[in-house]
Amino acid sequence: MRHLLATLAGKAVKTVAKLRGGGSALPGLVAEKIDPNFLPRTLGNLPQGVVVISGTNGKTTTTKMVVELLQGQGLKVFTNRTGSNFTRGVVAAVLGETTIGGKLDADVAVLELDEAHAVHFVKLVAPRYCLLLNVMRDQLDRFGEIETTAGFLRQIAAATTETVVLNREDPRIAALADSVTADRVLYFGLAPQLRSMFPSDDDMRSGSTSDASARPAADVVLSACEGASATFTVGDRDIDAELKLTGVYNIYNAAAALALARTVVGADVDEDALLESLEAVTPAFGRGESLTVNGKPLDLVLVKNPAGFRLALRSFPPAGFSTMIAINDNYADGRDMSWLWDVDFDSLADAGVAEVSGVRANDMALRLFYEDVPVRHVDTDLSASLQRFIALEPDAPKRIYCTYTAMLALRRELGKLTEVEVVS
Amino acid sequence: MDAPVIDLLQLYPRDMNIYGDWGNVLVLRKRLQLRGYDVRLHEYNPGDTFPDQVDLIVGGGGQDSGQNKIQADLHQLGGRLRELADDGVPMLAICGLYQLFGNFFKTHTGEVIEGIGLLDVDTIGGPKRLIGNTVLESEEFGTVIGYENHSGQTFLKGGTQPLGTVTKGEGNNGQDSTEGARYRNVVASYLHGSLLPKNPAVADFLVRHAALRRHGSFDDAPLEIPFEEQAREDAAARPR
Numbered sequence: 001m002r003h004l005l006a007t008l009a010g011k012a013v014k015t016v017a018k019l020r021g022g023g024s025a026l027p028g029l030v031a032e033k034i035d036p037n038f039l040p041r042t043l044g045n046l047p048q049g050v051v052v053i054s055g056t057n058g059k060t061t062t063t064k065m066v067v068e069l070l071q072g073q074g075l076k077v078f079t080n081r082t083g084s085n086f087t088r089g090v091v092a093a094v095l096g097e098t099t100i101g102g103k104l105d106a107d108v109a110v111l112e113l114d115e116a117h118a119v120h121f122v123k124l125v126a127p128r129y130c131l132l133l134n135v136m137r138d139q140l141d142r143f144g145e146i147e148t149t150a151g152f153l154r155q156i157a158a159a160t161t162e163t164v165v166l167n168r169e170d171p172r173i174a175a176l177a178d179s180v181t182a183d184r185v186l187y188f189g190l191a192p193q194l195r196s197m198f199p200s201d202d203d204m205r206s207g208s209t210s211d212a213s214a215r216p217a218a219d220v221v222l223s224a225c226e227g228a229s230a231t232f233t234v235g236d237r238d239i240d241a242e243l244k245l246t247g248v249y250n251i252y253n254a255a256a257a258l259a260l261a262r263t264v265v266g267a268d269v270d271e272d273a274l275l276e277s278l279e280a281v282t283p284a285f286g287r288g289e290s291l292t293v294n295g296k297p298l299d300l301v302l303v304k305n306p307a308g309f310r311l312a313l314r315s316f317p318p319a320g321f322s323t324m325i326a327i328n329d330n331y332a333d334g335r336d337m338s339w340l341w342d343v344d345f346d347s348l349a350d351a352g353v354a355e356v357s358g359v360r361a362n363d364m365a366l367r368l369f370y371e372d373v374p375v376r377h378v379d380t381d382l383s384a385s386l387q388r389f390i391a392l393e394p395d396a397p398k399r400i401y402c403t404y405t406a407m408l409a410l411r412r413e414l415g416k417l418t419e420v421e422v423v424s
Numbered sequence: 425m426d427a428p429v430i431d432l433l434q435l436y437p438r439d440m441n442i443y444g445d446w447g448n449v450l451v452l453r454k455r456l457q458l459r460g461y462d463v464r465l466h467e468y469n470p471g472d473t474f475p476d477q478v479d480l481i482v483g484g485g486g487q488d489s490g491q492n493k494i495q496a497d498l499h500q501l502g503g504r505l506r507e508l509a510d511d512g513v514p515m516l517a518i519c520g521l522y523q524l525f526g527n528f529f530k531t532h533t534g535e536v537i538e539g540i541g542l543l544d545v546d547t548i549g550g551p552k553r554l555i556g557n558t559v560l561e562s563e564e565f566g567t568v569i570g571y572e573n574h575s576g577q578t579f580l581k582g583g584t585q586p587l588g589t590v591t592k593g594e595g596n597n598g599q600d601s602t603e604g605a606r607y608r609n610v611v612a613s614y615l616h617g618s619l620l621p622k623n624p625a626v627a628d629f630l631v632r633h634a635a636l637r638r639h640g641s642f643d644d645a646p647l648e649i650p651f652e653e654q655a656r657e658d659a660a661a662r663p664r
Contacts, residue, residue, distance in 0.1 A: 137442065137443075145487050145488070146487055147487055147488060147489065329662060335556065335557060335571070335662065335663070335664075336443065336571045336573065336616065336617075337444075337571070337617065337659070338443040338444030338447070338571060338616040338617055338618055339443075339444060340444065340447075341444030341445075341446055341447030341450070341618045341621070342441075342443075342444050342446060342447075359658070359662075360655075360658060360659075361658075362651045362654040362655035362658050363621075363622075363651075363655045363658065363659065365650070365651040365655070366621055366622070366649070366650075366651040366652055366655045367447075367621070369649065369650055369651060370447075370450050370451060370454050370621065371450070378651060380658070
């Protein structure tokens with residue numbers, strides 16, 4: 001009865017919240033208050049259980065990949081698509097898809113969870129599977145230290161009942177194997193020659209990669225990567241894929257998604273369908289989108305920490321592109337600008353940067369000055385900067401590196417300025 | 425004539441480099457180059473040979489794990505660093521290295537980690553992290569702007585002077601409004617940001633003393649660095 005009441009109350013609030021516009025977490029709060037067992041009961045009964053995906057970088061796109069891989073295998077997948085990656089957001093998403101009787105019509109739930117909130121979530125619902133991607137300096141001003149974040153992920157690993165999938169190349173993630181009580185630990189990894197492309201947080205300054213000795217065998221290895229073409233090695237088999245994702249970090253996360261999806265599906269996996277689904281995956285909203293503006297491509301590349309920014313710069317050669325950088329320091333971006341000093345910008349030195357914008361445009365411009373990267377305009381007014389950027393070299397393809405809230409603002413401005421076509 | 429040389433040493437870049445401390449090295453190097461010096465950059469990691477000629481030393485913060493890795497080495501090096509500091513070598517010690525330059529760090533579990541006593545300051549592990557944009561007023565350097573992120577609370581002892589007085593943020597310990605510490609030509613602080621790009625007065629103080637000590641002269645003409653003043657104003661105006 002309590003469950004029914006919670007479902008109805010939550011659904012009612014969800015409708016009201018929708019009418020008011022927004023408010024994806026509020027209905028979750030209401031259902032959670034009326035029935036604290038709402039989530040355990042709804043999600044606990046799914047035939048294939050709950051999959052939790054966490055880590056500092058790439059959660060959203062990886063979750064999208066896993067969902068699409070599993071759907072391609074014929075599974076009915078529930079996921080928290082609204083981007084509310086904490087418990088109340090999950091409750092809200094569950095409410096949206098439960099019947100009045102409180103039953104969730106799905107085979108498996110694949111949930112992207114913020115590191116800190118995942119700890120709370122796994123106390124309510126023990127995941128059957130988890131995938132832990134990486135620990136990068138990202139939200140240090142919120143969580144204090146990398147070790148704190150690693151501690152959150154350790155609790156997720158420890159709470160998982162069946163299979164834990166870990167990034168072999170991130171020393172803090174690989175070390176979590178110690179805490180696993182589940183039946184199995186699987187790894188995704190990189191071939192040795194690719195490791196220098198992915199410095200872990202400890203390698204940031206030295207540029208070297210961590211000691212290569214004593215790595216466990218990986219279930220899926222990214223063994224080659226060139227543009228959007230990739231080769232994944234699964235057991236003794238090489239799978240060549242032409243992806244719609246760009247950015248080496250996205251492609252490495254595809255190895256993670258493959259490892260996880262294969263273990264969820266088990267022995268019955270349809271390899272052809274798996275490859276087909278993988279090749280069809282497009283990036284999640286705002287995590288590296290290709291738009292068409294005035295007939296020319298414009299890429300939005302989300303950057304939020306030094307490792308991600310470095311990888312993005314390495315993934316996208318600047319020659320032939322007009323480049324803009326937009327840096328905000330709102331709460332969702334992180335207030336600390338120190339990270340800009342841990343990114344090497346020398347790859348932009350030849351082509352230069354056409355526009356630097358965002359709340360902290362001057363910090364970014366100062367950073368580029370100290371790296372001898374020429375900058376044409378610096379303007380904290382994002383709208384003015386974007387207009388100039390588009391008008392300046394109308395025939396050049398364009399790329400904007402932007403923090404999260406800058407990206408949201410740019411999307412809004414682009415919508416006002418011009419016909420925007422989302423390519424992928 | 426060859427350009428005059430300055431030997432700039434980065435202490436423990438491998439283990440103590442968090443929160444953009446590399447920015448401080450970049451800024452010192454660039455400002456020295458703009459003033460006509462040839463900069464030799466040395467990296468010193470545990471077990472390395474400490475160079476004979478050092479004119480300027482920079483060190484940063486680390487995770488607890490990073491600090492554990494350098495501790496034994498730093499104790500061996502402590503005597504040398506104290507001598508150099510007493511001899512007027514300018515040094516910049518940020519966050520974790522600031523703490524270890526002091527007498528000790530007593531963690532919240534009661535464990536005592538010995539420092540090298542270059543600065544007469546004591547650090548006690550605090551119950552919460554002090555995090556956010558920070559602004560100081562300093563008699564020597566004017567307004568100093570940065571970002572703090574630390575749980576250790578540092579207390580100045582025996583007349584040790586602070587870097588400045590906090591006007592926004594928590595500072596050394598959240599209690600006495602002091603931030604950082606000064607000794608001879610050593611500047612210690614919790615401020616990241618990185619500190620030097622937005623605080624050219626501090627950068628030039630270090631550069632000036634490095635040049636004077638090595639070469640006996642220094643041309644004090646100010647450098648024109650674009651975006652510097654505006655970046656300072658933007659940072660100072662941001663919420664905590």
